[in-house]
Amino acid sequence: MDQARRRLESERERTLAHLASLSNDYAGVVAASRDSNADDEHDPEGATIAFERSQIGALVRQAQQRLEEIVAAVDRVEAGTYGTCETCGGAIGEARLEVRPTAATCIRCAEAATRR
Structure with missing residues (x-):
């Protein structure tokens, strides 16, 4: 079980790093759209900005779900059911x-x- 715990901790660290990177990417997209005069409905580039925000948001949700799966797996290790x-x-x-x-x-x- 120590090996499982180490594997899960490593997975958690990778996922947290990925989530931090995605959060930075999201903040960058938001800042870029704030600095521009883009209107998502009227600017041809607006759809791209909205799409990027949506894509990054979906990836953030996936990473958060992954963290939940890791927590559940750690709980199984502790319960002896892993x-x-x-x-x-x-x-x-x-x-x-x-x-x-x-x-x-x-x-x-x-x-x-x-x-x-």
Whole structure:
């Protein structure tokens, strides 16, 4: 479990760094639009500015969701259920956890969920 905890901490640090970078990018886009005389509805470049803000906002939400997944995985480590599929109760393969440390389901159950 120490390895899982280290893996999750590393993932958390990467995600926090990514979130900080996205926040800086967002602030830059907002500052650039504030410095220009762009009107999103009437300026041909306005749609691009709005699109960039929207894209960065979506990436921020994804990073925040990723942090929530990491917190949930750490909670599973502490509860002693990390590596156990939340759907079938079977083991989540080590290879899956190495690639996706926040996985809460085994591959079989994850594939079944995507077919629904």
